[in-house]
Structure formats: C-alpha cells, structure tokens
Amino acid sequence: MDDRAATDLAMLVLRAATEVVDGVQAGMAARGYDDLRPAHGFAFARIAAGDTTVVDLAEHLGTTKQAASQLVAGLVERGYVVREPDPRDARARLLRLTDAGEACTRAAEEAAAEVVAGWGELLPGASLGALHAILRRVVTPGPLRPAW
Amino acid sequence: MDDRAATDLAMLVLRAATEVVDGVQAGMAARGYDDLRPAHGFAFARIAAGDTTVVDLAEHLGTTKQAASQLVAGLVERGYVVREPDPRDARARLLRLTDAGEACTRAAEEAAAEVVAGWGELLPGASLGALHAILRRVVTPGPLRPAW
DNA sequence: CCTTCTAGTCAATTAGATTGACCACATGGT
DNA sequence: ACCATGTGGTCAATCTAATTGACTAGAAGG
Numbered sequence: 001m002d003d004r005a006a007t008d009l010a011m012l013v014l015r016a017a018t019e020v021v022d023g024v025q026a027g028m029a030a031r032g033y034d035d036l037r038p039a040h041g042f043a044f045a046r047i048a049a050g051d052t053t054v055v056d057l058a059e060h061l062g063t064t065k066q067a068a069s070q071l072v073a074g075l076v077e078r079g080y081v082v083r084e085p086d087p088r089d090a091r092a093r094l095l096r097l098t099d100a101g102e103a104c105t106r107a108a109e110e111a112a113a114e115v116v117a118g119w120g121e122l123l124p125g126a127s128l129g130a131l132h133a134i135l136r137r138v139v140t141p142g143p144l145r146p147a148w
Numbered sequence: 149m150d151d152r153a154a155t156d157l158a159m160l161v162l163r164a165a166t167e168v169v170d171g172v173q174a175g176m177a178a179r180g181y182d183d184l185r186p187a188h189g190f191a192f193a194r195i196a197a198g199d200t201t202v203v204d205l206a207e208h209l210g211t212t213k214q215a216a217s218q219l220v221a222g223l224v225e226r227g228y229v230v231r232e233p234d235p236r237d238a239r240a241r242l243l244r245l246t247d248a249g250e251a252c253t254r255a256a257e258e259a260a261a262e263v264v265a266g267w268g269e270l271l272p273g274a275s276l277g278a279l280h281a282i283l284r285r286v287v288t289p290g291p292l293r294p295a296w
Numbered sequence: 297c298c299t300t301c302t303a304g305t306c307a308a309t310t311a312g313a314t315t316g317a318c319c320a321c322a323t324g325g326t
Numbered sequence: 327a328c329c330a331t332g333t334g335g336t337c338a339a340t341c342t343a344a345t346t347g348a349c350t351a352g353a354a355g356g
Contacts, residue, residue, distance in 0.1 A: 021162070069305065091304070092352095116149070131283075
C-alpha cells in the first residue's frame with residue numbers, strides 16, 4: 001500500500017469516527033439527552049466498568065485530573081453520577097452511575113448500534129464482522145481522546 | 149451483530165481514530181512541526197485540494213466561518229497559507245498553500261502513512277486493503293470534525 | 297514520627313470557539 | 327439603472343472547556 005492509499009485510509013478512519021460521534025450525539029438528542037457532550041459519553045463508558053476514580057478517568061480520557069474532576073462535577077450536578085467513599089483509601093472517591101446514568105449509557109449504546117446498523121446496510125454479508133475483526137487486531141488499548 | 153458487538157465496533161473505530169490523530173501529531177512533532185494542531189492538518193488537506201474559501205473550510209471542518217477565519221489567520225501568520233483574490237468574486241479570497249505549507253502537508257501524509265504501516269505489520273496479507281475497501285463503502289462524505 | 301507521594305479540589309489563566317454586528321460585493325427582480 | 331436581498335469575510339465581545347499552579351487530606355514506607 002503506497003503513501004497515497006495509506007493517507008486515504010487514515011482519512012477514512014477519521015471520517016468514520018466523525019460519523020460515529022455525530023450519529024451517537026444525534027441519537028442521544030433524539031432520546032432526550034441534549035445536555036451531554038461526547039466527552040461525557042466516554043466518561044460514562046469508563047465509570048460503568050466500575051472501580052473508577054477521577055484520576056483513572058483522566059488517564060482514560062487523556063486529559064488532566066482537573067479537567068476530569070470538572071467533568072465529573074457536571075455529571076454529579078445533573079444526577080448521572082455519585083461519588084462514594086473508597087473503603088480502601090480515604091482520599092479517593094469511587095464514581096458510580098446512578099439509575100439515570102445507567103439509562104443514559106443504554107441510550108448511548110443503542111445510538112451507537114444504530115450507526116453501525118446503518119453501516120451494515122451498506123455492506124454485503126459478513127463485512128461488518130470482518131471490519132470488527134480487523135480493527136480489534138490493530139487497535140491497542142489507550143486513551144479515547146474526546147477532543148483532537 | 150448484536151448491540152454489544154456493535155457498540156464495541158463503534159468504540160474500536162473511535163480508538164483507531166485517536167491512534168491516527170495521536171500518531172500523526174507525534175510524527176509531525178518528530179519532523180519539527182510542533183506548532184500545529186490536528187485541526188490545522190484537516191484545514192491543510194482541504195486547502196491543498198484547491199479552490200478553497202474560508203466558508204468552504206468552515207463547512208469541511210464543521211465549525212463556524214469565524215472559527216475557520218481565525219484558524220486561517222494563524223496559518224497565514226506562520227507562513228503556511230496565503231490569501232489570494234478570487235478572480236470571479238471580489239468578496240472571496242482563495243486560500244493557497246505556500247511552499248512551506250506543501251512541505252508540511254507532505255510531512256503529515258508521511259506521518260499518517262507510518263501509522264497505517266504500523267497497522268499493516270499487525271495484520272495478515274491483504275487485510276489492510278480489505279479495511280480500506282470496507283470503510284470506503286460505509287463512509288459518506290462530510291465534515292471532518294477536529295473536535296468532539 | 298517524619299518524609300514523601302498520591303487523590304482530589306479550588307482558583308486563576310488561557311486557547312478556541314461561538315454569537316452578534318457589520319462592511320463589501322454579488323445576484324436577481326423590477 | 328436601481329434597489330432589495332443574500333453571501334463572503336472580518337472584528338469584537340463573550341463563553342466554555344481546558345490548562346497550570348497551589349493547596350489539603352490521607353497513604354506508604356522507613
């Protein structure tokens with residue numbers, strides 16, 4: 001694959017990501033969640049995994065702990081997240097989704113699935129599975145930067 | 149493909165995009181371009197295509213024309229872009245890359261190709277081509293949002 | 297007990313983007 | 327030819343989200 005094709009592939013990945021983000025955002029708005037940005041969604045995904053502190057979140061989002069702290073403050077204000085004491089460390093606060101937060105997470109997953117389903121209609125047979133398999137191979141774990 | 153797998157695929161796409169952006173950013177810094185953000189690169193790509201005005205750029209980036217104008221002002225200051233009169237419309241200004249701008253664009257393409265080449269090493273045979281083919285099918289043209 | 301490191305927040309500043317106002321010119325109708 | 331309306335672009339003010347810096351409370355280890 002020459003440079004031209006490689007650059008083109010990189011662009012396609014970026015454009016696909018933009019479609020995901022915009023699609024999820026639109027799907028969320030359609031479900032009544034119009035006060036959340038994509039960064040919030042990424043935070044939800046991490047918090048839902050459990051055992052998450054503000055510092056963990058900051059690493060996951062690739063930002064500073066202060067930025068993560070502010071983000072969480074907003075989510076707490078809106079009732080999506082609660083801060084609970086960490087039984088093992090009195091300094092730390094474990095983050096947990098409220099019922100509203102879990103409902104919101106499900107809505108985001110539905111919206112994401114819709115975008116992917118739309119892709120499925122454009123592709124023959126098992127291509128979606130192939131896409132999944134290929135990406136799983138190349139992608140390494142790391143921060144999911146909410147802003148470029 | 150169920151919701152779980154679909155959500156997972158969406159996440160993989162986002163993570164892949166983050167890898168591209170971070171990789172290009174690192175590659176650019178390694179080549180001495182440490183004063184440019186990803187958004188600048190997206191602007192370069194559009195301007196390089198030719199016949200671009202500020203308003204075109206704003207659409208391409210999915211932002212306001214004011215934001216695009218400010219971005220261009222920065223690029224002009226740094227000597228990457230010049231504004232030229234549009235022979236067909238005295239209001240409009242056509243944007244054109246300077247030699248420095250073109251060199252920068254080539255550097256970005258090299259950096260992007262490096263990222264993709266890294267993926268190629270993780271994949272068997274023609275998978276990279278398959279990835280390209282699949283993405284080209286699902287992706288529709290549209291803004292390449294530099295920020296989520 | 298003392299030093300050092302880490303989790304988290306508060307405060308001030310900054311970078312980028314947005315909204316609103318505005319000018320110069322284009323376009324189309326009368 | 328003229329006038330109304332629409333578009334390309336910039337300037338200015340404001341807002342948002344992030345960063346840097348300083349600090350407190352508690353952990354960890356000698």
